[in-house]
Amino acid sequence: MPNDEQPHLNVNGKRLTIQKSWFGESLLFTLRERLGLYGSKNACEQGECGSCSIMLDETLVCACLVLTGSATGRDIKTIESLAPEGSLSTIQQAFIDTGAIQCGFCTPGLLITIKDFLDENTDPTELEIREAISGNLCRCTGYGRIVEAVRIASKTHDESQGAS
Amino acid sequence: MTTIESYKTKSGVGVSAQRPDAVPKATGKFSFSSDLSSHNMLWGQTLRSPLPSARIKSIDFSEALAISGVHAILTANDVPGKNLFGLEHPDQPVLADDLIRYAGEPIALVAAEHPEIAANAINAIHVTFEELTPLTDAESAITADPIHPEGNVIRHLKIDHGDPSVTGDLVIEGTYEVGMQDQAFMGTESGMAVPSPDGSVDLYISTQWLHSDQNQIIEALDLPEDMVRLTLAGVGGAFGGREDVSMHVHLCMLALHTGRPVKMIYDRNESFLGHVHRHPAKIWYRHHATEDGQIVKVEGKIILDGGAYASTTSAALANACCFSTGPYRVPNAQIEGWGVRTNNPPCGAMRGFGNVQTCFAIEAQMDKVAKALGIDPVELRLINALEQGDTIITGQKITGAAPVKEVISSLADHPMPGPAENNLLARPGGTGRTTDQKHIKRGVGFAVSIKNLMFAEGFDDSSEALCQVEDGNVAIHTACVEVGQGFITLIHQIAEEVLGTSDITIIPADTSIGSAGSTSASRQTWMSGGAVLKACEAVVVKLIEQIFEDEGVKYENFNGTLVSEDGTKTIPVSEALKGRSFHEKIVHRHAPTFPLNNKGQGDAHVSFAFAAHRAVVDVDQELGLVRIIEIATSQDVGRILNPLQAVGQIEGGITQGLGLAVLEELVMKNGVIQNANFTDYLLPTALDTPPIEIAALIEEPEPGAPFGAKGIGEPPTISSTPAVVAAIRDATGIDLRRVPVRPEDIALE
Numbered sequence: 039m040p041n042d043e044q045p046h047l048n049v050n051g052k053r054l055t056i057q058k059s060w061f062g063e064s065l066l067f068t069l070r071e072r073l074g075l076y077g078s079k080n081a082c083e084q085g086e087c088g089s090c091s092i093m094l095d096e097t098l099v100c101a102c103l104v105l106t107g108s109a110t111g112r113d114i115k116t117i118e119s120l121a122p123e124g125s126l127s128t129i130q131q132a133f134i135d136t137g138a139i140q141c142g143f144c145t146p147g148l149l150i151t152i153k154d155f156l157d158e159n160t161d162p163t164e165l166e167i168r169e170a171i172s173g174n175l176c177r178c179t180g181y182g183r184i185v186e187a188v189r190i191a192s193k194t195h196d197e198s199q200g201a202s
Numbered sequence: 203m204t205t206i207e208s209y210k211t212k213s214g215v216g217v218s219a220q221r222p223d224a225v226p227k228a229t230g231k232f233s234f235s236s237d238l239s240s241h242n243m244l245w246g247q248t249l250r251s252p253l254p255s256a257r258i259k260s261i262d263f264s265e266a267l268a269i270s271g272v273h274a275i276l277t278a279n280d281v282p283g284k285n286l287f288g289l290e291h292p293d294q295p296v297l298a299d300d301l302i303r304y305a306g307e308p309i310a311l312v313a314a315e316h317p318e319i320a321a322n323a324i325n326a327i328h329v330t331f332e333e334l335t336p337l338t339d340a341e342s343a344i345t346a347d348p349i350h351p352e353g354n355v356i357r358h359l360k361i362d363h364g365d366p367s368v369t370g371d372l373v374i375e376g377t378y379e380v381g382m383q384d385q386a387f388m389g390t391e392s393g394m395a396v397p398s399p400d401g402s403v404d405l406y407i408s409t410q411w412l413h414s415d416q417n418q419i420i421e422a423l424d425l426p427e428d429m430v431r432l433t434l435a436g437v438g439g440a441f442g443g444r445e446d447v448s449m450h451v452h453l454c455m456l457a458l459h460t461g462r463p464v465k466m467i468y469d470r471n472e473s474f475l476g477h478v479h480r481h482p483a484k485i486w487y488r489h490h491a492t493e494d495g496q497i498v499k500v501e502g503k504i505i506l507d508g509g510a511y512a513s514t515t516s517a518a519l520a521n522a523c524c525f526s527t528g529p530y531r532v533p534n535a536q537i538e539g540w541g542v543r544t545n546n547p548p549c550g551a552m553r554g555f556g557n558v559q560t561c562f563a564i565e566a567q568m569d570k571v572a573k574a575l576g577i578d579p580v581e582l583r584l585i586n587a588l589e590q591g592d593t594i595i596t597g598q599k600i601t602g603a604a605p606v607k608e609v610i611s612s613l614a615d616h617p618m619p620g621p622a623e624n625n626l627l628a629r630p631g632g633t634g635r636t637t638d639q640k641h642i643k644r645g646v647g648f649a650v651s652i653k654n655l656m657f658a659e660g661f662d663d664s665s666e667a668l669c670q671v672e673d674g675n676v677a678i679h680t681a682c683v684e685v686g687q688g689f690i691t692l693i694h695q696i697a698e699e700v701l702g703t704s705d706i707t708i709i710p711a712d713t714s715i716g717s718a719g720s721t722s723a724s725r726q727t728w729m730s731g732g733a734v735l736k737a738c739e740a741v742v743v744k745l746i747e748q749i750f751e752d753e754g755v756k757y758e759n760f761n762g763t764l765v766s767e768d769g770t771k772t773i774p775v776s777e778a779l780k781g782r783s784f785h786e787k788i789v790h791r792h793a794p795t796f797p798l799n800n801k802g803q804g805d806a807h808v809s810f811a812f813a814a815h816r817a818v819v820d821v822d823q824e825l826g827l828v829r830i831i832e833i834a835t836s837q838d839v840g841r842i843l844n845p846l847q848a849v850g851q852i853e854g855g856i857t858q859g860l861g862l863a864v865l866e867e868l869v870m871k872n873g874v875i876q877n878a879n880f881t882d883y884l885l886p887t888a889l890d891t892p893p894i895e896i897a898a899l900i901e902e903p904e905p906g907a908p909f910g911a912k913g914i915g916e917p918p919t920i921s922s923t924p925a926v927v928a929a930i931r932d933a934t935g936i937d938l939r940r941v942p943v944r945p946e947d948i949a950l951e
């Protein structure tokens with residue numbers, strides 16, 4: 039049944055009221071289908087692929103595993119907030135430059151994960167990079183260019199940028 | 203790790219031009235087929251059979267229809283036209299009417315206000331089945347009672363080449379099996395159908411081949427072509443799994459029935475049920491060799507399990523058989539193949555199409571022959587490697603580039619990786635610390651492959667392109683589907699090459715232009731790339747004619763710059779186009795191919811590409827755990843058009859190959875998939891995937907190919923699998939006859 043309470047979410051710095059969200063609706067569904075924030079992706083909706091990765095109160099989570107109701111009043115940052123309109127963060131730029139994007143379905147989730155990772159680890163080894171992104175599946179690239187993008191971005195990453 | 207220099211260059215052919223969709227994809231703004239929405243939109247869902255073989259006794263949807271928010275429930279009775287579709291020929295019901303032939307077969311459709319309401323409605327539809335015994339063994343299917351009016355044998359193919367009485371000094375036999383792999387593209391099937399008041403419909407869908415979809419949809423809807431219009435929606439990967447129709451007809455039916463836009467997104471479970479998979483295979487070989495290592499005859503039997511419906515089984519079987527002896531000179535061959543129907547899920551196209559299965563078996567045989575003769579495995583391959591001018595077992599002479607020896611030697615010469623990093627993450631078993639370094643065994647494996655490029659056996663393969671100039675502004679239109687491979691980058695590069703500008707508009711791929719054929723079979727660079735090239739060139743020809751009429755000066759085009767005959771004047775094509783308009787549409791075809799005769803002989807293929815892979819693995823034999831340390835490759839590419847995209851195809855393709863080697867299998871039990879989700883269907887993660895080393899990309903231009911470029915998407919997926927398995931055999935000494943290699947195959951041997 040539709041839920042009569044109207045929860046609100048703080049998404050990318052904006053307070054948004056959710057009309058008629060369904061009990062049990064995932065935060066991913068709400069972000070995508072109610073708020074039109076389609077950047078977070080839905081490759082598995084069971085917490086296995088990382089394509090829906092977002093920041094919830096500074097913690098990296100799979101939006102598909104979060105109930106919208108439980109995110110009420112909390113701070114949510116999605117791919118849409120990674121860089122101001124019209125600009126690119128260093129990680130986004132590195133993805134583009136190294137050829138880390140093919141179909142691009144995994145890209146938003148990976149970018150959120152990598153931003154979170156580089157905020158903590160400024161000089162990662164290749165294995166650390168691979169481990170950090172091992173919760174994000176990519177079927178197209180074989181990860182080589184993605185690892186390369188993270189390596190390049192780690193050299194210039196600035197923590198103050200975008201979702202944190 | 204391979205590092206590509208010069209990321210940023212301009213966009214002519216041969217440089218690492220940037221994808222035009224890279225920024226929207228990096229910012230989350232790119233619209234995939236699952237991101238579509240429309241005012242007043244309904245959500246569609248599909249009821250699928252849980253049983254692999256059954257008769258439908260009754261369907262009661264009264265309870266479901268009474269649920270508030272449910273707008274339509276449709277069954278086979280509601281299919282307006284023929285209740286049949288199929289990629290090669292129609293043999294599969296749009297919705298099951300009587301018999302269920304596989305677990306997952308669609309039975310009914312729902313349209314509702316919210317996906318949860320649709321799901322509730324699906325649960326409230328009551329179907330009574332009479333359960334039947336499923337036919338699940340491909341070998342018995344050849345002689346079993348038919349499960350389909352067309353019979354169980356979709357295709358039986360014999361290749362009879364050379365002298366059958368020849369025998370070798372050495373005879374090596376082996377049987378092999380390949381499990382069912384899935385394309386597992388990240389963006390699941392999704393789309394939206396929008397009805398019009400005149401009874402026509404627009405379908406926005408992720409696919410590989412818009413026109414093939416359209417042809418199948420109009421038959422099922424009984425509508426003329428102009429009333430079913432398809433536009434490509436953003437595709438989240440494909441790898442063969444979107445070549446067949448999935449939700450297409452269903453969406454159109456729901457939209458036309460409700461008069462409202464209808465959106466569908468398969469969840470991951472339904473995606474596994476809703477598209478074809480790679481054919482599981484059983485393969486038997488008997489190789490005959492001379493003492494000095496020449497393969498003199500190969501006998502083989504190949505069975506591909508096509509599942510319940512034909513899809514592309516017939517073409518996959520042709521590939522499996524035609525290339526069943528690998529990239530080697532084999533003067534005598536007797537090969538027999540069957541593509542059969544069973545009550546397993548339908549199988550069809552996946553990257554490497556038919557060649558993957560036999561390559562795994564051939565390369566194992568080659569290693570056995572090498573071992574028995576005491577010849578180095580690389581040396582044995584060099585002794586037998588095909589060359590330009592050689593004949594393959596279908597009697598076809600290789601007239602194009604065949605740098606097989608170069609591919610093999612360049613890879614063999616590549617330095618080996620050092621010992622694994624002293625880090626638990628680098629060990630088999632990872633941070634679980636399941637073993638110590640001293641118990642880990644290293645192995646090295648080598649494999650080589652051949653892949654035919656483009657469609658075969660006489661298929662009229664074409665692609666249409668339009669180059670339109672309006673007041674100097676260039677737009678290019680094709681129906682070529684971008685699945686992530688980077689064709690749209692190539693369009694810009696070709697425009698730069700011919701017109702001197704990459705500042706062009708790409709008109710979205712749709713059915714308002716002629717077919718581009720499928721984005722498969724490593725064919726679009728050659729086919730649609732060729733079409734775009736010719737269309738751009740046609741514009742320049744017209745431009746030069748116009749200038750001659752205007753000024754009386756004859757110009758020639760040199761890479762986007764017009765130079766007058768006397769060499770005194772130059773003008774960039776893009777400048778000369780200003781203020782002018784052109785509309786040049788052309789259809790591009792490759793050289794014709796021909797059917798195979800009753801001995802499996804004929805010039806059935808257009809062109810061939812070769813690759814070699816070398817895998818290095820560390821194995822914990824006690825637990826059967828494998829850590830792939832490195833995969834190195836050399837590949838025959840004709841010419842590299844975009845180095846960065848080429849590397850992306852190679853790394854991505856190899857990763858799918860290693861997935862088949864050690865991780866990926868749809869596990870079947872009595873015709874039912876046991877692991878249709880990402881928890882249990884194991885895809886390679888970044889940690890499972892090793893650094894990929896490119897030893898060499900051999901650029902020997904292919905005659906007849908635009909820019910001399912060969913398709914590069916499939917070869918990486920073919921011989922990477924046998925290379926990994928050979929490396930595990932080398933480490934363990936176990937005769938592994940089946941992929942994927944599971945821990946128990948190693949530990950319990």
Ligand code: FES
Nearest residue numbers: 083085087088102
């Ligand atoms: S969609 Fe959330 S983890 Fe896959």
Ligand code: FES
Nearest residue numbers: 141144176177178
């Ligand atoms: S680029 Fe397609 S899934 Fe990663």
